[in-house]
Amino acid sequence: MKVSLREWALSDAPALAKLINNKKVQDNLRDGLPFPYGEADAKVFISEMLASDPDQNIAFAIEAEGELIGSISASRCGNIHYRTAELGYYLGEPYWGKGYATEAVCQLCDYVFQRTDILRIFAEPFAYNKASCRVLEKSGFQLEGVLRSNAVKNGRILDMKLYSRIREN
Numbered sequence: 001m002k003v004s005l006r007e008w009a010l011s012d013a014p015a016l017a018k019l020i021n022n023k024k025v026q027d028n029l030r031d032g033l034p035f036p037y038g039e040a041d042a043k044v045f046i047s048e049m050l051a052s053d054p055d056q057n058i059a060f061a062i063e064a065e066g067e068l069i070g071s072i073s074a075s076r077c078g079n080i081h082y083r084t085a086e087l088g089y090y091l092g093e094p095y096w097g098k099g100y101a102t103e104a105v106c107q108l109c110d111y112v113f114q115r116t117d118i119l120r121i122f123a124e125p126f127a128y129n130k131a132s133c134r135v136l137e138k139s140g141f142q143l144e145g146v147l148r149s150n151a152v153k154n155g156r157i158l159d160m161k162l163y164s165r166i167r168e169n
C-alpha cells in the first residue's frame, strides 16, 4: 500500500501550506481558502480538524513517500441527511498522476463504512475536472447526474457532477 491515512498533527502545518498554496489546487476546490496560504492558515485548519467531532467530520492527512501529500475528509450532513457524508480531497501538485488519490478515497470509504453508520458518501467535482471524476469512478462511485450551472468559480459558471457510493451490506 503506497498511501496511508493518518490523523493531522500541528507539525504538518509547513508541509500543508506548501501543498495548498497553489492556484492549480485551489481552482478545483470551493472558495473560502486564503490565497496565498501560509503556515498560520494551515495551523488554523489543523486545529479545527483536531477539535472536530470524529463522527461528524472524518478527516485525515494523506501520507506517501514518507511525506504529507494531501488532505481528505467525509463530512456528515444534517437533518434528514444525517446518514450521508460529503467527500472532499486534494493532493499537492508534485503527487498527481500516481494513483494516490484513488487509494486514499478507497481507504476513506472503507473506514467510513466500517466505523460509522453512514449509508452514502457523495462528491461533487466540477464537471471539467476529469482527473477527480476518474478517481471517483475508479473508487466505486456511480455518476448520478450533472448539476447544471451549479457554481460560479473564478467568474465562470460551472456544471458539477454528482457521484455517490452506497454502503454495500
Ligand SMILES: CC(C)(COP(=O)(O)OP(=O)(O)OC[C@H]1O[C@@H](n2cnc3c(N)ncnc32)[C@H](O)[C@@H]1OP(=O)(O)O)[C@@H](O)C(=O)NCCC(=O)NCCS
Binding pocket: 024, 025, 026, 028, 029, 089, 090, 091, 092, 095, 096, 097, 098, 099, 100, 101, 102, 103, 123, 124, 125, 126, 129, 130, 131, 132, 134, 135
Ligand atoms: C484530482 C486529484 C485529487 C487526482 O489525484 P491523482 O492522485 O492524480 O489521481 P489518480 O492518479 O488516483 O487518478 C487520476 C485518474 O485521472 C486520469 N486523468 C488525469 N487527468 C486527466 C484528464 N485531463 N483527462 C482524463 N483523465 C485524466 C488519470 O489518467 C487517472 O486515471 P487512470 O488511472 O484510469 O489512468 C488531484 O489532481 C488534485 O488534488 N487536484 C486538485 C484538487 C482537486 O481537484 N480535488 C478534487 C476536488 S473534487
